[in-house]
Amino acid sequence: MSGLASYFSYPFVKNALIVGALIALCSSLLGVTLVLRRFSFIGDGLSHVAFGAMAVAAALGISNDMPLTLVITVISAVLMLRAGGGAGIKGDAALAMVSVGALAVGYLLMNVFSKSSNLSGDVCSALFGSTSILTLTKLEVWLSVLLSVFTIAAFLLLYNKLFSVTFDESFAKAVGVKTGLYNLILALLTAVTVVLSMKLVGSLLISALIIFPALSAMRVFKSFLSVTVCAAAVGVLCTVCGIVASIVLATPVGATVVAVDIIVFGVFYAVGKLR
Amino acid sequence: MTQLVCENLSLGYNGRKIVEGLSFEVNAGDYLCIVGENGSGKSTLVKTLLGLMPPLSGVIRMSGLTRREIGYLPQQTDYQRDFPATAREIVLSGFQGANGAHPFYSAAQKKAASGNMEKTGVLPLARRCYRELSGGQQQRVLLARALCAASRMLLLDEPVAGLDIKAADRMYEAVEKLNAEGVTVIMISHDTSAVYRAGSVLHIGKTLFFGSREKYLESEAFRGLGGRGK
Ligand SMILES: Nc1ncnc2c1ncn2[C@@H]1O[C@H](COP(=O)(O)OP(=O)(O)OP(=O)(O)O)[C@@H](O)[C@H]1O
Numbered sequence: 041m042s043g044l045a046s047y048f049s050y051p052f053v054k055n056a057l058i059v060g061a062l063i064a065l066c067s068s069l070l071g072v073t074l075v076l077r078r079f080s081f082i083g084d085g086l087s088h089v090a091f092g093a094m095a096v097a098a099a100l101g102i103s104n105d106m107p108l109t110l111v112i113t114v115i116s117a118v119l120m121l122r123a124g125g126g127a128g129i130k131g132d133a134a135l136a137m138v139s140v141g142a143l144a145v146g147y148l149l150m151n152v153f154s155k156s157s158n159l160s161g162d163v164c165s166a167l168f169g170s171t172s173i174l175t176l177t178k179l180e181v182w183l184s185v186l187l188s189v190f191t192i193a194a195f196l197l198l199y200n201k202l203f204s205v206t207f208d209e210s211f212a213k214a215v216g217v218k219t220g221l222y223n224l225i226l227a228l229l230t231a232v233t234v235v236l237s238m239k240l241v242g243s244l245l246i247s248a249l250i251i252f253p254a255l256s257a258m259r260v261f262k263s264f265l266s267v268t269v270c271a272a273a274v275g276v277l278c279t280v281c282g283i284v285a286s287i288v289l290a291t292p293v294g295a296t297v298v299a300v301d302i303i304v305f306g307v308f309y310a311v312g313k314l315r
Numbered sequence: 316m317t318q319l320v321c322e323n324l325s326l327g328y329n330g331r332k333i334v335e336g337l338s339f340e341v342n343a344g345d346y347l348c349i350v351g352e353n354g355s356g357k358s359t360l361v362k363t364l365l366g367l368m369p370p371l372s373g374v375i376r377m378s379g380l381t382r383r384e385i386g387y388l389p390q391q392t393d394y395q396r397d398f399p400a401t402a403r404e405i406v407l408s409g410f411q412g413a414n415g416a417h418p419f420y421s422a423a424q425k426k427a428a429s430g431n432m433e434k435t436g437v438l439p440l441a442r443r444c445y446r447e448l449s450g451g452q453q454q455r456v457l458l459a460r461a462l463c464a465a466s467r468m469l470l471l472d473e474p475v476a477g478l479d480i481k482a483a484d485r486m487y488e489a490v491e492k493l494n495a496e497g498v499t500v501i502m503i504s505h506d507t508s509a510v511y512r513a514g515s516v517l518h519i520g521k522t523l524f525f526g527s528r529e530k531y532l533e534s535e536a537f538r539g540l541g542g543r544g545k
C-alpha cells in the first residue's frame with residue numbers, strides 16, 4: 041500500500057492523473073450526446089485524422105504537435121459534419137475515406153520522415169497511447185487543463201440546448217433553436233476532446249473513452265441528467281483506476297484504461313438486466 | 316380572424332414537385348384535418364409551414380401569428396422511442412426556442428411545463444422514463460412539449476399513428492380540449508378516423524380538396540381514401 045502512495049509523490053504521476061481525469065470528463069460528457077445521435081463515427085473518424093496530423097507535425101519536425109493537430113482536427117470536424125449531415129450514403133463513404141486515408145498517410149509520413157531510431161515504438165504510441173500521458177511537458181499539462189476546462193464549461197452552459205437538439209433536431213429547429221450552430225459547437229468540442237485524448241489512449245482507442253461511459257450509464261439510468269452525471273463519474277473513475285493500475289502492473293496505459301471501461305460496462309450491463 | 320393563408324403552393328424536394336396548386340386558409344380557433352395517402356406529401360407540407368424547407372412556389376401568409384408561435388408534434392422516429400430522458404426533461408425542451416442563448420430554464424417555465432403536462436394528462440408521469448411509457452403516453456408528452464413551444468397553433472403530424480383505439484381517443488380528447496380553449500389545431504392523418512373530429516378538411520394527393528367536413532364526407536376525394544360516407 042505504501043508502495044502505491046509513493047507513486048503519487050512523483051509529479052509526472054500527479055500530472056497524468058489530473059490530465060487523464062479531465063480528458064475522461066470531457067469525452068464522457070460529450071459521449072452521451074454523440075452516442076444518442078449516432079454520431080460516434082465522427083469521434084472515430086476524427087481520431088484517425090488526429091493521428092495523420094500528428095504524423096505531419098512529426099514530419100515537419102515540430103516538437104509540440106498539439107496546436108497543429110488541433111487546427112487540422114477542428115477543420116476536419118467541420119467538414120465531416122457537413123458531409124455526414126446531408127449526403128446520406130455518399131457522406132458516410134466520404135467519412136470512411138477521410139478517416140482511413142488519414143491513417144495510411146500518417147503512417148507513410150512517419151515512415152519516410154522519421155529520424156527516430158524507434159519508429160515502430162512511435163507509431164504504436166500514437167495509435168495506442170502507451171506512455172505519452174506519463175511524459176507530459178509542463179506546457180502540455182497546462183494546454184490540456186485549459187482546453188478541458190473550456191470544453192466542460194461549454195458543455196455545462198449548452199447542456200439544455202444539446203439535450204433539445206439531441207432528442208429531436210427537427211422540433212428544435214422548428215421552434216427556432218439554432219441547430220446548425222450547436223451542431224458546429226458540438227463538432228468543435230469533439231475535435232478538441234479527441235486531440236486531448238490522443239495523449240491518453242492514442243488514436244485507435246479514443247472512441248472507447250467516448251462511448252463506453254455513456255453506454256454503461258444508459259444501461260442503468262433513466263433521465264438524461266442522471267445518465268450524463270453517471271457517465272462523467274464512470275469515465276473519470278475508470279480512467280484514474282486505469283492509470284494507477286497500469287503503473288502498478290506495468291501495462292500500457294491506454295489499453296488498461298479501456299479494459300477497466302469494458303469491465304465496468306459489463307457490471308452496468310448486469311445491473312441493468314437484474315432490475 | 317384568418318391566421319394562415321396558403322395560395323397556390325407547390326411543394327417538393329430538390330425541385331421535384333410532390334404537390335401543386337395547394338390553396339387553403341386557417342382561422343383562429345379552427346380544427347383542420349389534413350388527410351392523404353402515405354407519401355402524398357403531408358409531412359412535407361408541415362415542414363414547409365414550419366419554415367424547415369422553402370415551398371417550390373406559391374405564398375404562405377401568416378397574420379397575427381409568427382412561426383415561433385406554432386407548436387409542432389413531429390411524426391415519431393424510432394430512435395426517440397428508447398431515449399433516456401424523463402417526461403419532464405422532454406416537455407421542458409419545448410421552451411428552448413424561446414430561451415435564445417440563455418442556458419437554463421426559469422422557475423416560471425418549470426411551472427408552465429407542469430401546467431401543460433396537467434392539460435394533456437401526463438403530470439403523474441413527469442419523472443418516469445420516456446422509453447418506458449406507452450406509445451399513447453409518449454405522444455401526450457410530446458403534445459405537452461408542443462404546448463410549451465407555442466400555445467396559439469398546434470401542428471400535429473399523425474399523432475395517433477400506431478396507437479390502439481383507446482389511446483387514440485385519449486389523444487383526440489386532449490387535442491379537443493385544447494381546441495376548445497382556443498388553440499388552433501392542424502392535424503395530419505393518413506386515415507379517416509381524424510376527419511370526423513375536425514371542422515374542416517384538406518385532402519392532398521391525386522385529387523385535392525379543401526372545405527368543411529360535411530362537404531368532404533360527400534366528396535370524391537373522401538371515397539378515394541376508402542371512406543364510405545356516414
Ligand atoms: N428529405 C427528402 N428528400 C427527398 N424526397 C423526400 C424527402 N422526404 C420525403 N420525400 C418524398 O416526398 C414524398 C412525400 O413525403 P411525405 O413524408 O411528405 O409523405 P407523407 O404524406 O407525410 O406520408 P406518411 O403518411 O407516410 O407520413 C414521398 O414520396 C417521399 O419519398
Ligand SMILES: [Mg+2]
Nearest residue numbers: 357358390472
Ligand atoms: Mg408523414
